[in-house]
Amino acid sequence: MASHGADGSSGSGSVAPQDGDDGDDKSSSAPLCLAFYVTGHGLGHATRVSSILREFLTAFANSRAVIVTAIAPQNGFADLIQPSSGFLERVSFRRAVLDVGAVQADALSVDASASLEAYASIVGSAETKASIIAEEVSFLKRNAVDVVATDVVPVACAAARAAGIPCAAVSNFTWDYIYAAFLPQTTSEQTRRHRALIADMHQDYVKATCLIRMPGHCPMPAFRHIVDVPLVVRHKRTKREVTRQKLGIPLDATVVLYQFGGQNTNGFQLKDDALPDNWWAIMAAPTHPKDGERSELPPRWVLAIDAYIPDIVEASDVLLGKVGYGTVSECLAHRRPLVFVRRSAFGEEPFLRRLIETHACAVEMPRRDFADGRWRTYLAAAARLVPHYGKPTNGALVAAKVLYKLATEGLHSIDGDESEPLPAAEAPPDDAFIMPDWFPAPRLERTNTPPFDVMNPEGDVLHNGMRILSRKQVVSGVNDPLSSSEPRESPRTSRALLAELDDTAAFLDALGHLTSATSSSVSESPWSARQSLPEWRAASHFFVTDPSYVDSHPISVTRAPGRLDVMGGIADYSGSHVLEMPIAEACHVAAQLQPLVQPSEEQPWLWRHVADRVASDAGSNAGAVIRVVSFHADASDRAPTFDVTTKQLLVADGSALVDYDEAMDVLKADHARSWAAYVVGCVYALAKEGHVSLEQLLGNSIAILVSSEVPEGKGVSSSAAIEVATMASLCSLYNVKMDGRTFVRLCQRVENRVCGAPCGIMDQCASAMGRKDELLYLRCTPDDVLGSVPIPHGCVFWGIDSGIRHSVGGSDYGSVRCGAFMGKRIIMGDQSDDATSSHLAQKVAPSSFRARYEQSIPVSMTGEDFSRQYGDHGDDVTRLDPGTTYSVRAPTEHPVSENFRVRMFVQLLLSHKREHGSGNGGGRWQQLLLQAGGARWWDETAPLLGELMLQSHASYGGVGLGSEGTDRLVELAQKQSPSLRGAKITGGGSGGTVVVFGDASRADAAVAAVAARYEAETGYSPKLFRGSSMGAFAFGVLHVTLDRK
Known part of the structure; x- marks a missing residue:
């Protein structure tokens, strides 16, 4: 009986001779044996394995099966062990606890830490793991197993490879992917301990011969041979x-x-x-x-x-x-x-x-x-729904046939092109393979419509069913060097805006189709595929379109980009200088003030619960409701809609808003909807800080549509883009007048106090004040905008996503920030001129730090010891945990040195401007000058810029905010010199995105080579960030309504 080994080599179906094994070939009349390893996670796995085995034993009479599981046979395998099944003599069971799945506190909640610890208790040490594999190899050989299947126990794949038996994983997910999502919920100590465990689990899956993949599957990069099957499902038997x-x-x-x-x-x-x-x-x-x-x-x-x-x-x-x-x-x-x-x-x-x-x-x-x-x-x-699923549902039979062919004919028999097996993935860095995106966030592509800059007789700009009434400023009295970036109120500027920003034109396309979603034309448009998604269905009944109302209450459309942290990063909270580039990806927000919701009001089906809640909260009175819809919600596994009555944000007697902590509790109560805190938090903060009165807040409902192409968890300030775009739209709706500094500080307050993320202010400044193809130069004391530094001609900054999810709310970032403030407080005990400043990075030079302070700052210290000796650490957005040991010296030194590096970086960039004129662009004479002198500047100065970036990256690692994935990207970028000159981790660190600096004429190919190599090593295809765009202040606010002509 021919078989195909797990290593891709052909050979006999019999087991090779081993110690204690006589090695006799199996008789040709002996039944084929399938060993199926079943996870102990739940009964659902047992029932679908039972379905596959019924088909296998029915279709192939000369076969038998042994099931390895921790689940009791009578619970999950009743179909196989009932006397009437006819399989009693051909099925045997072996109880073994080889995994635990996810430990659930209840049906809806997973205990992440307990899940990881439980798996570690089974296969946590190398010795234990080796013993388990040896025992399973012996079991497989004693039972003359021909093929192994697993749903989806990792060690089963490793044991089958060691025994020389083909193995198929049969599942729609693997535990390495599931467990990787648990890491952000654990402490930093747990995270470091569990990363290696998950990487080892991933390598177990790599040893499988193939994957039999079911519909609704998650990313499973460990497998190089994949066979897709229909739904594996049980069918009705009774009418x-x-x-x-x-x-x-x-x-x-x-x-x-x-x-x-x-x-x-x-x-x-x-x-x-x-x-x-x-x-x-x-x-x-x-x-x-x-x-x-x-x-x-x-x-x-x-x-x-x-x-x-x-x-x-x-x-x-x-x-x-x-x-x-x-x-x-x-x-x-x-x-x-x-x-x-x-x-x-x-x-x-x-x-x-x-x-x-x-x-x-x-x-x-x-x-x-x-x-x-x-x-x-x-x-x-x-x-009211009419489900439609016309695809086959015989996946159990198809899977059974694949397993039989794998056992009898080998891997080549199930490869559609009979090609040689691809090599298994290389061993990844410990954390590099984890956290692939749920779904790539799709761009809202512009549809084929008439030209968007058509002018109607009144002078308004018409765009695909939407009428742009005006384009206004976001803020007034901006007292910084970038005030000239504010837009002019002119239809011509609106047309130019749409010509420059494809994403804005596409967003207006979407609005036009949403407001006409019931028309027959939409079902035939490129938007028709989106109509089945819940966010689209919710948004299609979202905005008030009645002409008598909408003309006086237009929709406010705003846009705010993410940012690429070129230099500065986490030093912002210590008063450092920073350099930030607004990226091409941005968040759009459309918002409208709407009438109060009536308890008896007939609502669209997806929003009828809102009227029910108003009836419950307000009795017979109308209620102010804040409703939010988010496009691309599944890009980060969040619910697409959120709603809250304004009453839920008030104290019991309704006389005032609750405090910030209570608002956070209300808005983040549901994990899947906690993202809405970034949006509704802007409404709350505007009122809490007195910019909007309580009467205004209670006088209208609000509808807010969010569409962000700034990916989350990659260190490019997706949260700041949402806050800035939302705040800009709300300021327009409520006619709030404030200067730019007040605006960005209010956005930061939302992130710090409502969302609980202890970030500095640079992200909000870059998203609001940034300029295309320039670096915002900011002194974070807290928000002094020093100007904008042009990117020199011939230079380019790219971002490469590591695939390792970044979170400024994570424990590592918060611990490092605590350590920096602890060090600052210790220094302030010395009443020297250098120490009394409230912004450490501005007053303490690197030489002064090393000569006067370094040795007086402990390497580490517990929160309890610090509080006893020094009192409060002086940071109002983090809290010291008495039992936690914090690194202190390195986090204190980092912002001091980083500030110096940033200032040097700026002077080197400006040297190009002094010698050769401004950055990208310019006339013919300037281009000639650039060609004559640019090469010399590049050869002399680019290596210095790159070295500063590499020093910054190393300093991140020194404070514990590096990661193996981002380190690997930096290493790969260095190998592309001289096309790429520098690279560093960005933002809050601990994963996320690496910024690279290079020669514009050669960087595209070099970055592509880095990304390709990283994918080959990790199985993760990194997102690339290239290009820049205007900030929210330059974009302004578009007031739009429906075109009804």
């Missing part, structure tokens, strides 16, 4: 009416199946009025509840014990539960919509959610409404 009769449910009732995988829902109380009239509910349970767990179900609720779930799905009209593969596959196969409640931090969910959303099979219920029993509007909305 709908028969099941209802058994359960005592009227045939004409509408039925919801309450399905949470047999897990508790953390005390959520079932309420009598949760169901709409004439609705019934079925609760499925694997066994009868114990006496102490018994509770009376509300009326019209039925308990189905040990039921075959597909039959219950068929008997129901709607499902209510969490998103898991089993539930999703059964909903699609039986065409039943799912009302789902999001789970926290489980990486499989976004991909399954997209699968059901694109087939009109999903309605999301926020966790707060689920807990409060406000189900009616969501259930009714789901009942």
Whole structure:
């Protein structure tokens, strides 16, 4: 019997002789043996493995199976062990605990730290791991196993490779991807300890022969041979009416199946009025509840014990539960919509959610409404859906045939082109392969429409159904050198703006299609594919379009770019100079003041819960509601909509706004919607700081649409772009007048006090005040704009994303910031001229630091010891943990040296301007000068600029904010010299993006080579940032309305 080994070599299907093994060839009449390793994570894995094995044993009579799992056979494999199945003599079980899956506190919450620790307790040491593999190899050989399958136990792949047996992973996800998402939720000590564990798990998967991949899959870069199969799903066996009769449910009732995988829902109380009239509910349970767990179900609720779930799905009209593969596959196969409640931090969910959303099979219920029993509007909305899934659902049979061919004919038999196997991925840096994007955030491409700069007789600019009424300033009285960047109010400037910014033109395209989303023309347009997505459906009924209202309440459109941190970075909070470049990617916001919501008001289906909440909170009174929709929500696994009544942000008697901490609690209560704190936090801060009165806030509802192409978690200030764009739009809506400094400080306050991220102010300044193709020069004391430094002709800055998720709210950044302020407080104890400044980086030179202060600052110190000796550390956005040991000396030295490096960097850049004129662009005479002298400047000065960047990068690593992935990118960039001269980690560090500096004529190819090599090593294709764009102040505010002519 021929087989194909896991290493890609062909050989005999028998096991090679080993110690204690006689090596006899298997008899040709012996049954083929499949060993299936099943994760202990949950019953859903067991039931889908059972489906595959039923098909395998049915289709191939001369076969047998052994199942290795921690799940009891009677729980997950009843179909195989019932006497009527006919498989009793051909199936055996071996109990083994080889993984744990995700440890769940309840059906909706994952305990990230406990999950990682539990897996570490099983295979945490090299000795333990080697012992496990040796035991499994012996087991596979004793049982004459021909092929191994796993769903999806990592060590099974390693054991199969060691035994010389082909192995197929059968799944829609792998645990390395799931566990990688847990790392940001753990402490820095845990993170460092667990990274190697996840990398080792990844290497186990690399040893698999192939992946049998199911729909709704997440990225799985470990596998080089992939076979896609249809849905693996169980099908109904009993007619709908028969099941209802058994359960005592009227045939004409509408039925919801309450399905949470047999897990508790953390005390959520079932309420009598949760169901709409004439609705019934079925609760499925694997066994009868114990006496102490018994509770009376509300009326019209039925308990189905040990039921075959597909039959219950068929008997129901709607499902209510969490998103898991089993539930999703059964909903699609039986065409039943799912009302789902999001789970926290489980990486499989976004991909399954997209699968059901694109087939009109999903309605999301926020966790707060689920807990409060406000189900009616969501259930009714789901009942209106018409799910459509016309693809095959015989994935179990297809997977069974693949496994048989892999065992009998080898890997070449399942390769469509019969090509040689690709080499396995190289061993990645410990953290380089983790955190691929959920989905690449798509650009809003401009559709084929008439020219966007057509002028109507009134002088307004018409663009694809939208009328641009005016373009106004964001702020007034900007007292900084960049005030000339403010826009002029002229239709001509609006036309020029759209000509320059494709992303703005595309965003206006989207607005035009949204406001006409019910027309037949939209279904035939390039936008039609988006209409099934929940954010599109929510936004299509979002803005008030009635002519009598919208002419006096136009939509305000703003734009704010992300930024590339060229020099300065985390030293901003110590008063350092910084250099920031606004990038081409930006966030757009469209906002409109709207009438108060009436409790009895007829709302679009996706927003009817808003009227219900107003009725609950305000009684018979109308309510002010803040609604937010975010495009590209699944780019970072967040819910696409958020709403909150203004009353929820008020103290009990309604006389004032709650304090910042309480506002944070309200806006971040639901993890999947915590992103809305960056948006609604701007509304709150405007009112809290007195720029908008409480009467104004309560007098209108607000609709805010956010569309950001600034990717999150990559260190390019996605949060600042959202804050700046939102604040600019709100200032226009409420006619708020403030100067530029007040504006950026207010945006920073939102991030610090509402969102809980201890960032400096440079991000908001760069997004608001930046200029295209120039570096914003800022002294962070806290926000002194010193001007804009042109990028010299022939030079270019790129950003390369490492794929390692960055978060300024992470523990490493906060600990380093604490250490810097601790060091500053220690220095201030010496009453010298250098020490008394409130901005350490401005007054202490590197030489002074080393000569006078370095040895007096401890290398590290606990929070408790520091507080006892020095009192408060002086930073109002971080708190010292008494039990944490903080690095102090290195975080204190970093901003002192970084400030010096930044100032040197600026002078070197300006030397080009002094010798050769301004930056990119200019006339013919200037270009001739540049050609004559630019080469000499490049050869002499570019290496010095590069060295300053490399020093900055090394200093990041010295304070603990580096990462192996970003270090590798810097190494690869250095190998591209002289095309690339410098590189460094950016922003808050600990992953994110690396900025590279190079020769514009050669950098494109050099950066592409770096990215290609990094992908070959890690399996991650990095996002590249190239180009620049104007900041929010230069863009201004577009007031738009519908064109009805």
